């Protein structure tokens with residue numbers, strides 16, 4: 001069902017339409033845009049507070065810059081809903097994050113206004129700098145703008161990019177959108193520094209003087225001489241305060257109120273005339289214009305569906321106790337373990353709420369740390385702690401762990417440090433799509449020596465694996481991967497027991513076909529087995545628990561008994577768990593027919609988990625089908641099975 005847009009917004013089909021409006025009409029467009037985001041997200045879901053916070057900025061950027069010729073790069077992209085709506089996707093916006101609908105993030109294949117695909121943070125300055133350098137080399141007079149939040153600015157990559165930008169003459173503007181928030185409150189010394197700048201009287205006095213000066217400039221292009229003077233004035237004024245960005249040779253402007261559309265437009269128009277790399281610091285409120293979101297910004301980062309009038313967030317109501325989320329089991333279990341073991345610490349790079357490490361941070365703030373959006377640092381910090389005998393649980397979403405690959409190899413695995421790497425959101429994640437699916441961790445960790453790689457099939461297994469990983473029995477880096485969302489055990493607070501490292505378990509005896517699963521998809525196997533039973537088909541089921549070391553005793557038992565095997569994993573089929581089974585069979589002279597089920601060798605778009613698991617053919621129905629084909633094995637069927 002279409003959602004009506006306001007009187008002005010309904011006629012804005014691209015930034016040229018926006019540019020036809022008078023400056024004094026822009027605040028009305030902002031009101032309408034904000035309302036439209038509230039209307040659509042409340043019914044269709046998605047990220048919320050961040051886009052509300054940059055409504056004025058989105059309008060101002062498209063009003064002032066010549067997009068898409070000028071290149072606008074949004075960092076992370078979870079705040080780019082206003083940008084999408086203003087750039088020809090207003091009516092389609094109701095399909096945001098839905099299967100086959102608009103992506104929740106800027107995406108090059110979706111629109112020419114989306115100059116760079118995002119989802120992971122802190123890439124915008126590097127990308128915009130690349131665009132600016134290319135423009136110079138090609139002799140094109142285009143401008144590049146990176147919009148980056150204060151949370152994303154904490155990452156090493158953002159600093160690497162500024163370190164480079166400062167020695168170039170690239171025509172690039174960085175807009176630092178400072179709302180003092182990451183998903184949870186922002187952390188670290190940079191956050192304190194930005195707060196200092198924002199509240200410092202010296203900076204504010206200088207800022208006013210600068211705007212006066214800019215106000216006196218002729219309307220057209222300013223000369224390099226004037227720009228230089230402004231720069232020099234800026235430096236001398238700021239040097240006494242040793243401005244961080246100025247020190248990197250990036251001209252610093254601001255802070256200004258990012259909700260004052262007139263000021264934003266005027267400032268951006270002025271900054272367009274100033275050559276070289278520069279940064280505009282704007283101060284905004286995450287959730288601006290929706291009171292509840294302003295008051296509880298973490299809850300309203302991505303609240304799910306809600307009643308826009310009452311603010312009630314819609315939750316499914318059940319009559320029976322439901323299984324908890326895996327992340328909550330992690331969060332409660334680490335507290336339980338840490339209460340017993342004083343050496344335990346928890347580390348999260350900016351996902352305390354998402355990972356539920358927050359439970360421990362609230363109870364034991366000295367032993368559970370949010371280090372900002374700094375996955376690489378989180379891993380090496382954990383390694384450092386481990387050298388001192390601490391038992392560290394470093395919890396990182398599987399797709400964000402991609403950032404820390406070298407740190408895992410170089411700092412943890414080579415030194416055989418027994419850090420526990422909890423990979424949350426492992427497997428398909430649903431609506432966030434290809435940037436966020438945790439598809440690769442089994443494959444990318446399996447090839448590293450010294451690693452233990454495990455995945456629990458349910459809550460009890462997760463608790464047991466956590467218990468085992470922190471115990472003195474474990475001397476190795478220990479990966480525990482688990483998916484986004486609920487497990488299967490409403491009564492999940494089971495007593496914890498050690499699991500023998502590298503030992504799987506037989507869940508069902510059976511005949512003709514053996515199904516080997518790793519992690520949560522073992523539950524899909526259980527439902528498939530229940531259905532197949534009705535048809536008189538009884539495959540065996542083994543939950544292998546460990547991808548590395550593989551349970552070779554159990555695997556030999558399987559290979560001796562079965563020549564038809566299905567493997568299933570919530571990860572890529574290239575080099576993952578199924579590949580490990582095949583390698584073992586091959587090395588030991590077994591030649592079974594093996595069907596590997598999991599995420600195929602392609603990027604999987606966004607949608608509900610059910611839709612995506614069906615598309616990838618590893619849901620319950622796909623397992624039933626695969627077993628039936630194998631049981632009635634004919635050459636025709638084999639074509640169906642293996643393509």
Ligand SMILES: Cc1ncc(C[n+]2csc(CCOP(=O)(O)OP(=O)(O)O)c2C)c(N)n1
Pocket residue numbers: 050053076078079119120121148149150151152153177179181182183286349350351373375400403
């Ligand atoms: C590499 C990486 N780590 C973590 C995240 C998860 N994440 C998404 S948005 C966000 C907060 C970003 O804060 P900020 O840049 O200040 O934007 P705001 O939401 O405040 O507008 C985080 C941690 C991510 N997208 N990418």
Ligand SMILES: CC(=O)[C@@H](O)[C@H](O)COP(=O)(O)O
Pocket residue numbers: 076078119183302354425429432484
């Ligand atoms: C934009 C981003 O990276 C996060 O907001 C992500 O969408 C969080 O996902 P979860 O809901 O799985 O925590």
Ligand SMILES: [Mg+2]
Pocket residue numbers: 149150151152177178179180181182186
């Ligand atoms: Mg922020």
